Each structure stands twice: as structure tokens, then as C-alpha cells.
Amino acid sequence: MAQYDVADRSAIVTGASSGLGRRFVQVLRDAGAEVVAAARRTDRLEALAAETGAVPVTADVSDPEDVDRLVATTLERFGRVDVLVNNAGIGTTVPAEDEPIEEFCRVFDVNVTSLFRLSQAVGRHMLAAGRGSIVNVASILGLVASAPIKQAGYAASKGAVVNLTRELGCQWARKGVRVNAIAPGWFPSEMTQHMFGDERSEEFVRRNCPMGRFGTETELDGALLFLAGDASTYVTGHVLVVDGGYTAQ
Numbered sequence: 001m002a003q004y005d006v007a008d009r010s011a012i013v014t015g016a017s018s019g020l021g022r023r024f025v026q027v028l029r030d031a032g033a034e035v036v037a038a039a040r041r042t043d044r045l046e047a048l049a050a051e052t053g054a055v056p057v058t059a060d061v062s063d064p065e066d067v068d069r070l071v072a073t074t075l076e077r078f079g080r081v082d083v084l085v086n087n088a089g090i091g092t093t094v095p096a097e098d099e100p101i102e103e104f105c106r107v108f109d110v111n112v113t114s115l116f117r118l119s120q121a122v123g124r125h126m127l128a129a130g131r132g133s134i135v136n137v138a139s140i141l142g143l144v145a146s147a148p149i150k151q152a153g154y155a156a157s158k159g160a161v162v163n164l165t166r167e168l169g170c171q172w173a174r175k176g177v178r179v180n181a182i183a184p185g186w187f188p189s190e191m192t193q194h195m196f197g198d199e200r201s202e203e204f205v206r207r208n209c210p211m212g213r214f215g216t217e218t219e220l221d222g223a224l225l226f227l228a229g230d231a232s233t234y235v236t237g238h239v240l241v242v243d244g245g246y247t248a249q
Helices: 019-030 042-052 064-077 101-129 153-171 199-208 216-227
Strands: 010-014 034-039 055-058 084-088 132-137 175-183 239-242
Touching: 010 019, 010 042, 010 064, 010 101, 019 034, 019 042, 019 175, 019 216, 034 042, 034 064, 042 055, 042 084, 055 064, 064 101, 084 101, 084 216, 101 153, 101 175, 132 153, 132 216, 153 175, 153 239, 216 239
Parallel strands: 010 034, 010 084, 034 055, 084 132, 132 175, 175 239
Antiparallel strands: none
């Protein structure tokens, strides 16, 4: 169990104000890490900080100045960044033929460009230290088509996250920095909340997921701690799928 202990680590979690990000902050804190929780909604961050002891930083990951301030705040507070969880992301549901190119680009800016910007900024410090773990939150929709759910921009952006994870994982492998991703299946989050309580959506998941159900928030805990800590010291460029068998068919 010592390999899953992150008590000596400092971490940044983006998109921390709700859903999976909020859970990731709680899990890392419970496992002993010092955590900087970043998101745009200050009130939710402050509530999370009061509950968990995380350090709240209001930041928009698509703003380069906010990214620099986020990294600087973490370094000033803890002197290093051992773990980065790139969880912030957005998406839209619209037929591809009607998706505005501006919206497509905005999804890519948040989900891919901003993820790379923060990984690069944090990665420089990790490379200098000779150690670190970056965990990107991808999606099963970066591995398979989202249809019949119409999310061209989101699916394309998560596919980019998958291969960016492989590229950074390989580039930095010999320098002590590991880069991996979690690809969740159907879990409760702000982007999927419309599916809960909707009979057609719930039937879609029951019919198409071999386990016949949505995931619960606790079922990503092990994947996060595995990739963040020393249990995965020989793992990089890997996408860990947690989807109840959805992509295995």
C-alpha cells in the first residue's frame, strides 16, 4: 500500500470545483497529498477548501496569465509540483454539420491547448527535479466515436489528449517525468448530469455497457492513485480506461 501513498507529494488539480475534479481533490487529500485546487468558480473552490484543506486558486486554464499564477502559487506554497491532474474540460452536444467552428475551436482551446500549456509549465519544473507524474483526464470518446451522441469537437479533442499523452510520456520518459491518462466511461459529472433521470439515456448506458450501469465517483479513485503515485513507476504514455467494458466490445 505504500506505493499508493502520496503523503510527500504536492499536486495541482484543475476543473476542481465540481464532478470528477472535486472528487480527485478529495482522494489526493485523503491519501496525504498537499493539493492546489484550481477552477473558475471561487465560491465552490472555497467550499471545497474548507472541506478538504486544499489550497483554492481561482483560475481559467485557457488564460496564460492564470496558468502562470497557478504554477507560481503552488511553487511558493510547497516548493515543487509532484503531480498534475489535468481535469478541466468542456464540451457541446450538437450535430457536426451545425457545430459552429468558433465553438469547435473553443473546445480544443480548453481541452487540448490549455492542457498542453499547463503540462509544459509544470513539466519544466518536474524535468528540473527529475521526477513527476502528470495525469490527463481523457475520455472513452477519445477512443471511440461518440455517436449517436453528437459531440464532434469534444470527441476530437479527447482523441488529441490521448495521443498528446503518449507523445509527452515518451518524450519525458528518460527524464523521470511520467505522463498518463485516465479515460472514464459514463460517470456523473456536469457534462453528463442531463443523462441521469432520463430514461432514454439510462437505457442507452444499460444496453451498451457490458456492466449495464454508470460508474460511481469512487470507481476512479484507484486509477488516480495508481498513476499519481509510485505504483506506476514503469508506466508512461498509457491510457487507463475505466468504463465498465464499454470500449471492449
